[in-house]
Amino acid sequence: MLLLLLAVQVAAVPSEAAPAPTPPVPVVAETPAAIVLPALTNIRLRVLADLASKQNATGDEFDIELVEPISVAGGYVIPSGTRGRGWVIHADKARFGGKAGELLLGARYLKLGNVEIPLRSMKVGARPGKDNGGLAMGMAVAGGAVGGVASMFITGGQARVATGMEAMAKTASDVELPVALLGRDNRYFVPVQAVAAPAPVSAGSTPVSQPK
Amino acid sequence: MNIVKFAAVATAIALVGTPAVAKEEKAATAITLPTPKPGMGQVVLFRPGGMGSAIKCTVREDGKMIGRVSGNRYYVIDAPAGTHTYTTKTEATDTINVQVEPDETTFVKCKIAMGIMVGRPNLSPSTEEEWTKSAPKMKPMEVEKIAAEIAKDEAERAASAGAN
Numbered sequence: 226m227l228l229l230l231l232a233v234q235v236a237a238v239p240s241e242a243a244p245a246p247t248p249p250v251p252v253v254a255e256t257p258a259a260i261v262l263p264a265l266t267n268i269r270l271r272v273l274a275d276l277a278s279k280q281n282a283t284g285d286e287f288d289i290e291l292v293e294p295i296s297v298a299g300g301y302v303i304p305s306g307t308r309g310r311g312w313v314i315h316a317d318k319a320r321f322g323g324k325a326g327e328l329l330l331g332a333r334y335l336k337l338g339n340v341e342i343p344l345r346s347m348k349v350g351a352r353p354g355k356d357n358g359g360l361a362m363g364m365a366v367a368g369g370a371v372g373g374v375a376s377m378f379i380t381g382g383q384a385r386v387a388t389g390m391e392a393m394a395k396t397a398s399d400v401e402l403p404v405a406l407l408g409r410d411n412r413y414f415v416p417v418q419a420v421a422a423p424a425p426v427s428a429g430s431t432p433v434s435q436p437k
Numbered sequence: 438m439n440i441v442k443f444a445a446v447a448t449a450i451a452l453v454g455t456p457a458v459a460k461e462e463k464a465a466t467a468i469t470l471p472t473p474k475p476g477m478g479q480v481v482l483f484r485p486g487g488m489g490s491a492i493k494c495t496v497r498e499d500g501k502m503i504g505r506v507s508g509n510r511y512y513v514i515d516a517p518a519g520t521h522t523y524t525t526k527t528e529a530t531d532t533i534n535v536q537v538e539p540d541e542t543t544f545v546k547c548k549i550a551m552g553i554m555v556g557r558p559n560l561s562p563s564t565e566e567e568w569t570k571s572a573p574k575m576k577p578m579e580v581e582k583i584a585a586e587i588a589k590d591e592a593e594r595a596a597s598a599g600a601n
Contacts, residue, residue, distance in 0.1 A: 325561070329562040
């Protein structure tokens with residue numbers, strides 16, 4: 226009987242050596258709300274308007290679109306076809322005396338949702354107007370007074386940019402882009418890793434490691 | 438006879454050797470443009486030779502002289518980022534708008550077109566490629582001389598404004 230009581234008592238006392246059950250660690254998916262597109266990212270654009278030194282004036286605006294998607298980070302992209310605006314920095318018509326028409330274009334921004342991505346350094350292969358200044362001068366020299374007057378009526382060619390002409394530009398500053406507005410390039414898309422939230426620390430817990 | 442042979446060999450060596458020397462000299466005089474000052478841009482104003490080489494192209498912004506180039510010369514203008522309107526004038530005024538970007542170089546050329554009494558300078562947008570083609574013939578304007586001309590022009594403008 227005594228032995229039976231001792232056995233029951235021993236069984237009732239919890240063993241100190243047994244490990245406490247580990248509480249479940251909550252798992253939180255870390256989805257970035259926004260990704261930063263850095264300044265000076267090179268981009269390829271397309272002009273969506275017919276422009277000419279004869280018909281356009283300084284300050285005119287026109288549509289542009291992104292030709293190639295811009296890879297932002299982790300497989301997120303700004304999709305091709307994203308629209309924006311460009312502007313005519315300088316326009317001057319061809320004139321008498323053989324002066325060629327001039328057209329200088331700039332990129333203002335791309336618009337992704339309600340976010341404007343400012344642009345700079347647009348380089349477009351605008352076909353310059355034909356400079357007939359040499360012809361006019363030659364006529365003036367060879368033709369004397371009559372040639373000189375006639376040469377004033379020689380005009381240069383107009384500068385033109387046709388719809389679809391491509392250009393290069395750069396982003397002007399860092400821009401924070403909401404992920405919800407970005408597309409995905411599945412070739413490079415990296416699924417967001419699940420990150421284990423830190424377990425709650427109890428008062429009596431032992432530090433895992435101490436720097437020495 | 439030996440003297441004749443020696444002269445012929447020496448001439449041949451001289452003829453063969455000359456182009457190489459000339460090439461080295463040309464390479465040594467290649468133009469290296471300065472880099473823009475931190476946070477600033479710069480405008481390279483150049484004047485390809487040809488017509489009206491005697492006429493100087495004086496460039497102003499808001500009436501103030503900022504540079505001048507004669508035939509086959511260039512001048513580098515420091516400019517803050519943004520849009521700039523430059524003018525040049527003889528019997529007619531020509532204007533160009535340029536967009537200066539920070540840490541970048543913008544190219545503007547000045548050519549002389551036909552005028553009634555004198556040639557008309559024309560400012561037009563240019564590119565690095567066009568500059569590179571013209572560069573072998575280019576020489577820089579004397580910076581000290583241009584600075585003195587700008588100071589003189591400024592004094593004349595101030596005197597003119599005071600008189601009015």
